[in-house]
Amino acid sequence: MASTLFRNGTVWTGAGEPAIGALLVSDGVIAALGDDALAAAADATEVDLEDGFLMASFGDGHAHPLLGGLEYVGPAVRPCTTVDEIVDAVRRFAEDNPDEEWIVGASYDGSLAEGGLFDARWLDKAVSDRPVVLRAWDYHTVWCNTAALDAAGITADTPDPVLGEIPHREDGSVLGTLREWGAVDLVTAVMPARDEEVRIAALGTAADYYLNKGVTWVQDAWVEPGDVDTYLEAARRDALRIRFNLALYADPRHFEAQIAGFSQAKRRVEQLGSPFLTAQTVKFFADGVVENETGALLAPYCSGLHSHGMTVWEGDALAEAARQVDDLGLQIHIHAIGDAAVRQALDAIEYVVDTNGERDRRPVIAHVQLVDDDDLERFAALGVIPCMQPLWAQEDALMNVLTVPRLGRKRADKQYRMRSLADSGAPLALGSDWPVSSGAPLDGIAIGVSRQTAEGEPAGGWTPDEILPIERALGAYTEGVAKQAFAEGTWGRLVPGASADLLWLDRDPRSTPALELPAITVRATYVRGALGFSEQH
Template sequence: MTTMFFHGGTVWTGGDAGAGPGVATGADPAAPSERALLVRDGVIVAVGTDAEHAASGADLVVDLGGGFLMPSFGDGHAHPLFGGMEDEGPDIRSADSVAGIVAAVRRYADEHPDEEWITGASYDGSLAEDGLFDARWLDDAVADRPVVLRAWDYHTVWCNSRALELAGIDAGTPEPELGEIPRRADGTPLGTLREWGAVDLVSAVMPPRSLEQGLRALERAGRYYLDRGVTWVQDAWVEPADVDVYVAAAESGRLPLRCNLALYADPRRFAAQLPGMVAARDRVVATGSPLLTANTVKFFADGVVENETGALLEPYCSGLHSHGMSVWGAERLAEAVRAADAAGFQVHIHAIGDAAVRQALDAIEQAVAANGPRDRRPVIAHAQLVDDADLDRFAALGVIANMQPLWAQLDALMNVLTVPRLGQERSDRQYRMQSIARSGATLAFGSDWPVSSGDPRDGLAVAASRRNDDGEPAGGWTPHEIVPMHAALAAYTTAVAHQAFAEQGTAPWGRIVPGASADLVHLARDPREVDPHDLPVIEIRQTYLRGIPRRSSERSVALHP
């Protein structure tokens, strides 16, 4: 039996663990903080003066050094295998020009002459006009082998001519269902492929990732997260081969942190998928791992604004795709959501545009009506645009809004690709985080890593300021949507734990209370007492998972961003 006593700093116990407004707004910012914590065998046994009175004979005494101990962060929407795989190919994430990407690919190809396919992720889609990249640019680096690169949004790939040839994509290839092949004036494919239907054409001829590659990627992702204070992550896009990776990791002791798998629902074959999803859930349960669950099904209601595939109630300014792309259509989405809900799964719906958000809410409402009351905690991820008429429906339906606070800033992606497509008035109604929280809905945070940084400090900084890295605009972009720091902390901890059904375990996590698992993060400073701009540089001194220190001795790892 091992006992740990923490003292000498602030112990923030977390927000209200219940659903609804308590989760959305977090703990009372005026509530007193505790000064001590006692943990025995990975479980919290006492807090505050009770911990001090029972601390004699502790095996390990941790002096917080004036720092801040809090529940560890959760990431309510991310793609850890994608993130971990980014180190398996050329380093294109750091490139700030098309020429830089091409040079990185050329260098990698020269260093790996035996690799039949050059694959990598992820490049900045704003580096080319309208996000359109030409195959011939990559041909200058590698012409004799296929090259396939993913964009930051993970909805787009850029191929060289050899990859297009092997995939059979040419001037005569029809536009695929649920995808787009941008073309030159003569009808030949440009080299950029958008959304699943198009991307799948090249994915189908690529060699599969090996199990060992997947395990390495998962371990890298674990190091990345644990070094940033995160101990639970929702993998929001899991296919059958990914289940194999997670099960193998759990069975071999290589699973680095808590994970829940959201099994990807493909509208082209969902009816055949559902029995396999149930079987995958059973496989995960059979591992007996306390760190792994597979309780969720992931739906895409639309694409992304940057590709003009996000589904909008009013058309895009350019009119290129008019109202965007509805992946399922309202009726089919509702039918599939009802089926997944009836099978006992939590539904997790990607919805970027306001039309997609409405479809997602409608589908959840119909599932509730058809399947009856239960504790389902459905999730709508991103919710970049929410119409006024739909704001109150999140709370009414018990829907968790899992939003990505880092995106709520005027960065290059917003200014170059998003605002021109939406127009100013609609752009200024994006990421209505505080409005959703005020409505009484549960607001939880996620990163969508590796689409954007998986470091909660980066997301917290923007949530609490609506300013970019340069501190602009001074008062914050759409400042009425700023989330107070105490509520932002709750959205990255207690609310994510609520999303994860964390309280249903034998040792729940997400709050610092007796009986909870000691999933903790030790920060050098109290984030409530610093300017949000300084949050990303607050030192994370240690991360604890079930009371075990898990942060690596290195200050950083080679993952991006």
């Protein structure tokens, strides 16, 4: 068996454990630690850690890797800091790609226009002869030019669809911004499908992106039937390179027709037998997002535009759908942003437990932007994993321009209560929601352990009582995600017998100032003992 000895650095085996000086990998598995590793390493190839830091690789508990990879295919609007820059980027892309029937891109900063409302006429200045569709950072909103609206048949007389909104100008004409998937679907339904080769390549782009940041397992948190086909073909070609778990999207408009498809997708993935692909989860949306006032709140929005926001599953529908998913042995994963949505998600899971009995189901509620005090202890009591995005816990432009005005300061200061949930005994896991925000765990951890922006604001941190200790944050991004994945003991912690999914950093993050964490260099990432990324190549 091929063996590799890692030495001459700090080997961190997990939260609360002392660091050691060596680790031995044999045939893709951790064989020994510390002195035992040195004693058994006679024929091993050595890797000199050069005083660096070796730890378990990160997992990402909630992301959208296929969408992230596809961002690299369209116009580069993510770096743009003004509307004019976005328009120029679209114009250049259109000129360079004259044969593209539709121009599709992502993801623009929704805070660049007042209220997050973008006008089709601005894009018309760049491209008027072909449809243009851009997704916002939140991926719950799109911005279209007039040609795209025309192609979708959206006019001033088109009513708001179920689970969607079509904003209008003062004169009643359609603005060009579409909110939530009920409205977004009107456009995506007439868009040409992406070439399958492009989609498979996008998964490769996503794998490279993650490996460069030390991530080797990702929860794809919105998978539709065509996406399953893409993942399966990529796995057949050995093109995945990291571990993906698929969360199959549950749509309240079509749920009864989807149930059989969930079982079929799981069975197809299991029959393929790829070590890099599982399909054990179903994804529900309980609400939208605060930024466009579709997050579901217990008390109304300050503006009153949408009052309490949007409830995706009315009445007991979410609870009953979750029960049917649980009947299939699949994991429940619920997007819940507002405190009303979080309560509905907890109620649904409680109903599942009461109806189907106790078992190791590990339900997940993702985001948990707002949680009412009365619901805080329910996570631990029900065994619910809060999968949260630490990068969002900062007073940046998005927070100050779009979020705080909608929630009000008192309610805004109760967002992202990661420390409170972890202290309550809830099994905290962390994720990025990439490409909504950076997929680099160290970017998110820097915010989670400081509650500050990259500029160090505010002094002492925003809502400092919610600051996570560094080992707790690292643990939630490793063994916390492994628990979410039903994979503890397989990866997420450096113990003998575990897969050698490893991350080599140039320095110890535990002793690095919070704002310097994003500057730590990923020297290498290993998957099952094989080199997945090296800064030297």
